[in-house]
Amino acid sequence: MKTIRDLDIAGKRVLIRVDFNVPMDEEKRITDDLRIRTALPTLTHALERGARVILCSHLGRPGGERVERFSLAPVAAHLAAVLGCPVPLAPDCIGDEVESMVAGMNDGDVLMLENLRFHAGEQENDPGFARRLAALAEVYINNAFAVSHRAHASVVGVPAYCAEKGAGFLLEKELSYFHRAIDDPVRPLAAVVGGAKVSSKLGALENMLTRVDQLLIGGAMANTFLRSRGFDVGASRVEEDLLENAGRLLRDAARQGVRVYLPVDVIAADRFAPDAVCRQVTIQDIPGQWMALDIGPASVLCFREALADARTIIWNGPMGAFEMDAFARGTMALAQTLGASHALTITGGGDSNAAVRKFGEAENISYMSTGGGAFLMLMEGRELPGVKALEE
Numbered sequence: 001m002k003t004i005r006d007l008d009i010a011g012k013r014v015l016i017r018v019d020f021n022v023p024m025d026e027e028k029r030i031t032d033d034l035r036i037r038t039a040l041p042t043l044t045h046a047l048e049r050g051a052r053v054i055l056c057s058h059l060g061r062p063g064g065e066r067v068e069r070f071s072l073a074p075v076a077a078h079l080a081a082v083l084g085c086p087v088p089l090a091p092d093c094i095g096d097e098v099e100s101m102v103a104g105m106n107d108g109d110v111l112m113l114e115n116l117r118f119h120a121g122e123q124e125n126d127p128g129f130a131r132r133l134a135a136l137a138e139v140y141i142n143n144a145f146a147v148s149h150r151a152h153a154s155v156v157g158v159p160a161y162c163a164e165k166g167a168g169f170l171l172e173k174e175l176s177y178f179h180r181a182i183d184d185p186v187r188p189l190a191a192v193v194g195g196a197k198v199s200s201k202l203g204a205l206e207n208m209l210t211r212v213d214q215l216l217i218g219g220a221m222a223n224t225f226l227r228s229r230g231f232d233v234g235a236s237r238v239e240e241d242l243l244e245n246a247g248r249l250l251r252d253a254a255r256q257g258v259r260v261y262l263p264v265d266v267i268a269a270d271r272f273a274p275d276a277v278c279r280q281v282t283i284q285d286i287p288g289q290w291m292a293l294d295i296g297p298a299s300v301l302c303f304r305e306a307l308a309d310a311r312t313i314i315w316n317g318p319m320g321a322f323e324m325d326a327f328a329r330g331t332m333a334l335a336q337t338l339g340a341s342h343a344l345t346i347t348g349g350g351d352s353n354a355a356v357r358k359f360g361e362a363e364n365i366s367y368m369s370t371g372g373g374a375f376l377m378l379m380e381g382r383e384l385p386g387v388k389a390l391e392e
Contacts, residue, residue, distance in 0.1 A: 001166065001167055001387065005045070007166050010107075011052070012138040012139050013105070013137040014138070015162075016046065016053060016054065016141045017142050017144045019144040020075045022075060029074070033082070036078060047108055051107070052109050054105075054136055055110065058117040059075065059115050064117065064119060064122075071089075072089060091114060092118070098136070123150075133153065134160075140159055141166055141168045142166075142168060143171055144170075144386070146371030147374070148171065148371070148386030149373050156389040180344065181314055181344060182378070185312040188214060190312070190313050191316075192314070192317075192334065193219075194219030198242045198245070198246060199242060202245060203379075204380045209249065216261045219319055220293075223237055223238050233286055235291045261306050263292075264299050265280060265296030266281060266283060266293070266295060267279070268286050269293050269326070293320050293321045294330040303337070307341065311344065312346075313345045315352050316375065335359040338361065338364075338365060339364035344367075345365050347365055348375035349368075349373070349374075350372035353368045
């Protein structure tokens with residue numbers, strides 16, 4: 001797979017797929033510009049070489065219609081301030097007016113296209129839509145790891161119509177770190193997996209069994225594994241239809257010599273609320289109508305000891321409902337454990353990154369992946385459609 005550094009982009013129209021799906025407040029102010037900042041090395045590289053940079057992204061879920069609150073106008077303004085140069089916003093991402101604006105670009109100019117998802121053809125991977133996008137440029141660059149698991153027009157359709165294509169530095173960096181962690185890790189390799197549902201991560205768990213030395217499971221998904229071992233977890237969330245899968249995974253792990261760690265105690269509550277009555281109990285003593293909403297201090301100690309000798313650690317998913325202070329200590333402790341570790345530490349997007357930032361450990365993590373879904377697909381051992389499209 002070629003990268004942007006391998007391509008001659010001087011004076012050429014370069015369409016760069018970025019992921020600027022950033023959070024905003026009610027006044028349309030960007031509250032976290034991480035996804036913009038991580039794209040800057042690729043944009044700067046292109047501008048320094050005199051490329052005519054055309055940016056395309058989605059924002060939110062407008063459902064294939066123009067919805068003004070999902071306009072990329074605030075993003076274009078923010079990027080202009082960061083880059084220190086004008087970043088005009090096109091009125092659409094395809095059409096005569098857009099083509100006219102592209103034709104009027106000079107070397108070193110930047111143009112941002114309006115939200116791709118204002119057109120249903122983006123998520124439907126409509127060939128006609130992809131062809132019109134591709135016609136705007138001479139070179140295509142995918143720098144949006146976070147959407148590279150989606151077979152959308154701007155991700156897999158456009159490359160089919162561009163002879164010159166490659167990866168941006170962010171996509172390259174994401175794949176490089178994942179390769180270091182999974183394909184050629186410094187061992188012992190430990191994976192920490194949490195979050196709400198086993199169903200969303202079963203494929204990743206099954207694949208990781210063939211690669212890791214240790215597997216630590218927390219969050220609400222741990223309840224299903226505990227139930228499969230015969231524990232009564234009260235009113236905790238359990239995926240009854242996956243009990244057999246969970247039990248089989250634990251048996252497979254034992255056969256393969258992979259050490260699996262589950263919570264030994266939890267913070268249980270009488271309801272899912274910030275002001276709920278809660279207390280620490282062992283997994284054998286969860287009250288019948290209560291639910292486990294965080295791992296307990298004994299589990300934290302167990303997890304810390306398990307990770308003490310790890311040399312590579314991958315983390316995807318929180319240990320509890322960390323958005324509520326009463327149930328945040330397990331996730332906070334894990335973030336601090338990774339932050340203090342001398343291992344290569346990688347967090348897999350979404351809630352894991354939010355937790356790392358919330359608890360002040362972002363600077364101490366080796367790499368924070370920008371894509372939860374794409375990261376999970378790689379953990380499942382599957383090829384990303386967006387990467388495959390660059391290689392064909």
